[in-house]
Amino acid sequence: MELLEAIILAVLAASTPLLLAASGELLVERAGVLNLGVEGMMIVGAACGFAGAWATGSTLIGALCGILAGVVLSLVFALMTLGLAVNQVATGLALTILGVGVSGLIGAGFVGERIATAPRLYIPGLTTLPFVGKILFGEDAFVYVSLALIIGMSWFLYRTRAGLVLRAIGDNHVSAHALGYPVLKIRTLAVMFGGGCAGLAGAYLPLAYTPFFVPGMTAGRGWIALALVVFASWLPGRLVIGAYLFGAVSILQLHAQGWGVGVPSQLMSALPYLATVVVLVLISRTRSGGSTAPAALGTVFVPDR
Amino acid sequence: MQLVLEKRAERSTIIALVSPVIAIGLTIVTMSILFVIIGKNPIAALNVYFITPLTDAYSLQELAVKAAPLVMIAIGLSLCYLANVWNIGAEGQFLVGAVAGSWLAVKTNGTDAGVWVLPAMLLLGAIAGALYALIPAFCKVRFGASEILVSLMLVYVADLLLDYLVRGPWRDPAGFNFPTTAEFDPVATVPLLFEGGRLHLGAVIALVIVVAAAVLLGRTIKGFEIRVVGAAPRAARFGGFSSNQLVLLTFAISGALAGLAGIIEVAGPVGHLQPGISPGYGFTAIIVAFLGRLNPVGILIAGLFLALTFIGGEQAQIAMKIPLDITKVFQGILLFYVLACDSLILYRIRLIMPQRKAADGAA
Numbered sequence: 001m002e003l004l005e006a007i008i009l010a011v012l013a014a015s016t017p018l019l020l021a022a023s024g025e026l027l028v029e030r031a032g033v034l035n036l037g038v039e040g041m042m043i044v045g046a047a048c049g050f051a052g053a054w055a056t057g058s059t060l061i062g063a064l065c066g067i068l069a070g071v072v073l074s075l076v077f078a079l080m081t082l083g084l085a086v087n088q089v090a091t092g093l094a095l096t097i098l099g100v101g102v103s104g105l106i107g108a109g110f111v112g113e114r115i116a117t118a119p120r121l122y123i124p125g126l127t128t129l130p131f132v133g134k135i136l137f138g139e140d141a142f143v144y145v146s147l148a149l150i151i152g153m154s155w156f157l158y159r160t161r162a163g164l165v166l167r168a169i170g171d172n173h174v175s176a177h178a179l180g181y182p183v184l185k186i187r188t189l190a191v192m193f194g195g196g197c198a199g200l201a202g203a204y205l206p207l208a209y210t211p212f213f214v215p216g217m218t219a220g221r222g223w224i225a226l227a228l229v230v231f232a233s234w235l236p237g238r239l240v241i242g243a244y245l246f247g248a249v250s251i252l253q254l255h256a257q258g259w260g261v262g263v264p265s266q267l268m269s270a271l272p273y274l275a276t277v278v279v280l281v282l283i284s285r286t287r288s289g290g291s292t293a294p295a296a297l298g299t300v301f302v303p304d305r
Numbered sequence: 306m307q308l309v310l311e312k313r314a315e316r317s318t319i320i321a322l323v324s325p326v327i328a329i330g331l332t333i334v335t336m337s338i339l340f341v342i343i344g345k346n347p348i349a350a351l352n353v354y355f356i357t358p359l360t361d362a363y364s365l366q367e368l369a370v371k372a373a374p375l376v377m378i379a380i381g382l383s384l385c386y387l388a389n390v391w392n393i394g395a396e397g398q399f400l401v402g403a404v405a406g407s408w409l410a411v412k413t414n415g416t417d418a419g420v421w422v423l424p425a426m427l428l429l430g431a432i433a434g435a436l437y438a439l440i441p442a443f444c445k446v447r448f449g450a451s452e453i454l455v456s457l458m459l460v461y462v463a464d465l466l467l468d469y470l471v472r473g474p475w476r477d478p479a480g481f482n483f484p485t486t487a488e489f490d491p492v493a494t495v496p497l498l499f500e501g502g503r504l505h506l507g508a509v510i511a512l513v514i515v516v517a518a519a520v521l522l523g524r525t526i527k528g529f530e531i532r533v534v535g536a537a538p539r540a541a542r543f544g545g546f547s548s549n550q551l552v553l554l555t556f557a558i559s560g561a562l563a564g565l566a567g568i569i570e571v572a573g574p575v576g577h578l579q580p581g582i583s584p585g586y587g588f589t590a591i592i593v594a595f596l597g598r599l600n601p602v603g604i605l606i607a608g609l610f611l612a613l614t615f616i617g618g619e620q621a622q623i624a625m626k627i628p629l630d631i632t633k634v635f636q637g638i639l640l641f642y643v644l645a646c647d648s649l650i651l652y653r654i655r656l657i658m659p660q661r662k663a664a665d666g667a668a
Contacts, residue, residue, distance in 0.1 A: 083310075089391050100633050104633065220457075227458075230454070266472075267469070270461065273459070274458075280451060284449040302310050
């Protein structure tokens with residue numbers, strides 16, 4: 001029972017950065033923009049988040065620094081793809097390459113430093129409940145924020161007028177523009193939101209997951225988050241299932257290594273990446289009848305006045 | 306003030322030619338500012354970065370040694386990008402090619418195998434790279450899975466495979482537990498062009514590939530098909546070109562070239578298989594492909610330029626204690642400027658001032 005509790009806690013912790021980054025990207029893609037720079041924004045978010053928390057001793061300020069870093073990078077992406085109509089795939093790659101370098105520069109001075117991990121929720125009476133107490137009422141704020149984000153996003157996309165407009169822009173930007181909606185402005189806001197989420201997801205790693213900064217510590221999580229959006233068929237609710245499934249795979253491989261399962265550790269470490277490939281193949285195949293992707297995803301839009 | 310793009314009636318040929326130069330210029334200006342921010346003298350830093358590597362024979366050879374894999378990989382990637390498919394896993398194909406070729410070198414190590422070993426290794430590397438690249442291509446044409454994500458995931462897998470092999474079955478028994486294979490035999494090593502130098506046969510192979518790609522794209526139907534499928538997919542369908550077949554073909558070629566680059570790197574400058582054989586060649590080659598405007602000759606020039614950033618980065622770290630990561634920042638910024646300047650080929654930028662509107666309102 002205690003082992004199970006520990007495993008569930010670990011899965012939640014491993015899933016949260018994926019969920020945060022993927023939910024931001026989901027909204028971006030729903031607006032018809034494909035930002036492949038999630039990995040780059042995450043890794044800079046991790047470096048800035050650590051720097052902020054290290055300088056002030058506050059997890060909150062660290063998280064805000066991470067968000068800010070993600071937003072700044074996403075604005076560069078927006079200027080390129082929305083302002084200058086540059087190919088989104090290439091720009092996203094550029095953002096990732098730049099992000100890895102920038103985070104290395106910022107983080108160089110922090111390697112080996114430690115900070116206190118993010119405080120966990122504690123409600124007397126509830127958190128001390130056996131088994132469910134710690135899982136439901138003893139998480140760090142990031143876990144609750146990530147779930148609140150999903151609920152908020154579902155509400156926004158399907159219950160508000162602005163959400164409807166955003167989805168319309170993602171499916172047909174020409175019609176939306178003809179109806180008088182500010183396509184590029186709304187897309188810019190969506191991209192900024194995605195950047196903030198990616199930055200927060202990155203900041204989660206040094207602030208709550210491990211109490212130190214390691215160069216390249218995102219280890220492809222940004223790319224897995226992109227795959228999760230496909231897995232979720234662009235539906236926020238399914239993102240939760242996907243993220244926790246992937247969190248479970250990555251924790252499983254750690255435990256399997258601990259139990260001394262007779263396979264090379266490198267094979268176990270490769271599991272999350274292989275699982276991503278398998279999931280992409282399966283999910284893309286079952287959707288052969290018609291894609292659920294936003295119809296205008298990744299296409300360039302230049303309004304003619 | 307508002308920024309508005311206006312479509313040009315025709316592609317601007319002048320900007321198409323000068324845009325890489327403008328991009329490099331803007332990058333150097335941005336880097337100077339960055340050097341000032343991190344407290345280094347920008348003139349001295351740029352000098353170490355771009356001028357000193359060009360002043361001695363050793364560095365010039367090193368430049369060609371580093372440019373060779375970049376050019377080889379970028380040529381393959383340019384075919385994919387021209388056909389509008391996105392292979393971004395060249396780093397993985399590079400590593401798998403290195404692993405496959407090294408297998409033969411490890412197996413024949415210490416035996417008196419003949420001169421056939423090296424050609425066989427190069428062939429193995431190219432085949433393995435091609436097969437590895439065909440995984441995302443096949444997933445795309447058969448299942449509709451994103452080739453971007455699949456090819457990238459396989460980079461991490463390839464990295465772990467190499468790590469496993471050099472720490473496990475292929476580790477040099479006499480290597481003091483270092484994660485490396487034994488040093489390759491002379492017959493399994495890419496020969497040097499001059500005795501005692503650094504320049505090896507790989508540079509010549511890269512040049513041959515540049516010429517072959519120029520012929521393929523400029524003089525053959527296949528090359529024409531690749532360009533049409535990318536630029537006008539609808540027209541290509543009417544023309545009866547199979548885009549699926551071209552996805553497989555362009556991925557196979559780019560994988561083979563990346564794999565070849567991988568085994569040449571291991572059997573040439575490195576001399577044995579070990580983790581970290583690539584300083585990110587597979588990713589930098591993406592920048593090379595774009596900076597070279599997806600054109601073989603352009604890629605050759607761009608490859609030399611980006612090789613310079615690797616060498617300059619190393620020298621700047623030694624001479625001025627500038628962190629090595631600045632090279633990646635530099636490369637990322639360069640790609641941004643290249644892409645932004647390319648936009649000017651198709652569009653004119655107009656800044657619209659809101660003052661007139663305000664004046665109208667007042668009147």
